[in-house]
Amino acid sequence: MELHVVIEGTKDLTGQLYRQIKDAIRTGRLAAGEKLPPSRLLAEQLGLSRKTVAEAFARLIFDKLLVGQVGKGTFVSDVARQVKPAETSPGFAGAAVAERWRSMPTPLRHAGPAGLLRFEYIGGAPARSLFPHADWRRCVLHALRQSTRSRGTYGEAEGLPELREAIARHVAFSRGVRCSMDDVIVTHGAQQALDLVARVLVEPGSTVAVEEPGYPPARQLFAAQGAHVVGIPVDAEGMQVEQIPEGTRLVYVTPAHQFPLGMPMSVARRKALLARAQAVGAIVIEDDYDSEFRYEGRPTDALQSMDRHGCVAFIGSFSKTLSPDLRLGYLIAPQAILQAVATAKHLSDWHTATPTQMALAKFMADGDLLRHIRRCHAVYAQRRESIMRRLGSDLAPWLECVPANAGFHLAALCRQPIDMDMLLRLARRVDVGLYALDGFYHFSPPRPGLILGYGAIETADIDPSLDRVRDILQQMG
Known part of the structure; x- marks a missing residue:
């Protein structure tokens, strides 16, 4: 060079x-x-x-x-460099827009490895130690061999046909989703799927309804597209759909495992949501981010499987089942927006990396994904039981567990006033990473509590770390 x-x-x-x-x-x-x-x-x-x-x-x-x-x-040589970025002209026309993006909070941005503590309860992080390295390596090598036969052209925006077929089979088997490979679009994680749907539906001033509390990156993404975002409260049955306003164009929900509180949306509420969406002409985004991990009760089908009017866009991610490093997700799009989303995908990044898609298609076709989910399920179930046992015993005077039967995080609400900032600060001093629920509320006063992810913490570390949390709460009075 x-x-x-x-x-x-x-x-x-x-x-x-x-x-x-x-x-x-x-x-x-x-x-x-x-x-x-x-x-x-x-x-x-x-x-x-x-x-x-x-x-x-x-x-x-x-x-x-x-x-x-x-x-x-x-x-x-190892001299001190004096890097001086060029100063922006005072008349920079896009300054207001750039400042709006710069000032957006990022509450779910994960710290690098150096910023993580010994005992981590961070949400959304799967168990790194359970990643099937040998199986994945075999599939990557297969993909590299396949790539040598490639003609060197760009792939389909919708994704590799083999992977789309594998995804359609997987969601039909595990979630009851009704689709074919033609309905599947492979994305860079669930976040890109959200972005693509917003691109083709949201205009400045469009009304978008989201859960309150809810997933901040979704709310912020819709607001960045110029939407008028409305927070709809959730209760024990999920989103209170009767409060969805007239003129709503898009509704974002997490019905299988409400984020962050964790309760599932009841069947009655799901039917009411579909009826309300049809009445106002809205598309519903069903974010099924971690429902492969279910621990008790009868399984419920995806909201998409109940849809008879083509108004539900089903989004899934391999970041929770495998690893965020892969940046792979998918969108099962209704016919009303399928081609528009494919065009948006083509214009935004052309297509997702082909070798990675080949590796995942092989991984799924060989049954490795289902075996990996079963292995993780057994470990997560044990960790979940350990946390729930502690929340029901010596931590019960301060914290109350919100019932949840899926995913790999639990929410715990405060039973009595707790200085949450002090608790988090003191916990970090003893190497325990705790995270408050405050950042998931935007339209209403937050309910004080914790989100306890159990993907990143080892099973044997749960009791020792919660001992430290209990001691801190006792000291705080």
């Missing part, structure tokens, strides 16, 4: 080269430790004499910007 240097004219050639390399180092374009081309090669690339290049290198070495290593070459 050539070093980007532009030499103009025939004057001060050494100075031009010296100043450009110096500027590249100071602005960070050349990182510390970066190896420069040999002087002979750089001279040929720039049409200069080798002596000119050697003199520029010598000046940079004298200024301690470069360092020569005998037998290895010339490298950028």
Whole structure:
């Protein structure tokens, strides 16, 4: 790869080269430790004499910007770089829009590995230790072999046919969804599926109804599209659908495992939601983010399976069943928006990475996904039981568990006033990561409580960590 240097004219050639390399180092374009081309090669690339290049290198070495290593070459030294970003013009026309995006809170953005604690109750993170590395490696190698036969063209925006067929079979088997592969669009996680539906339905001023409390990234995404977002309260049966206003264009719900409180939407409420959506002409987004993990009670079909008027868009994600690293999800789109969403997908990123799709299609076709879900289910069930047992015993004076029969997080509401900021702060001091429910409320005063994810914490760590939480609550009085 050539070093980007532009030499103009025939004057001060050494100075031009010296100043450009110096500027590249100071602005960070050349990182510390970066190896420069040999002087002979750089001279040929720039049409200069080798002596000119050697003199520029010598000046940079004298200024301690470069360092020569005998037998290895010339490298950028570990100098302090003074990176100065270009200042934006005061008349920047898009300043207001950019500021609106910059100032948006991101309550569910996960910290990097360095920011995680020993005992983590962060929500939405599956068990990393359970990831089937050997099975996935085998499927990735299969995908790479298949890729060698590719003609090197772009794929279908809707996704790889083999994967779409596997997804259609999976959701029909596990969730009772009524669809064929033609209804499936492969996405970069559930979040892109939400974005695609919003792109084709939401205009500035459109009314979108969301759950309150609910999933902040969905609410923020709809608001960013210019929607008038309305929060609809939830109760023990789910969203109170009678409060969905006239003129609503889109309704976002999590009926299998309400996020973040966890209760399922009752059958009666589901029927009422479908009737209300038909009455106002709305499309319902059913976010089925983690319902593969069910622990008690009779299973309920997806809301989409009850839909007789083509108004439900079913969204799923492999971030919860496998890993967020894969960034794979899917949308089962109703006919009314199917082609529009496919066009939006094509225009936004053309298609999801083909080798990854090939690997997942193989993983699902071989039965590895269902086996992995069963393994995770057994572990999550044990962790869930441990947390519920503690919430029903020594933590009961302070916290009350919200009934939930799916997913891999529980919500616990406060029975008495607790200084939640202090609790979270003191818990971090003893290496316990706790997270409050406050950030999931937007339209109403929050109910104080905790969201306890049990994907990222090991089973053996639950009791010791909750012992620390109990001790803190006792000390707080």
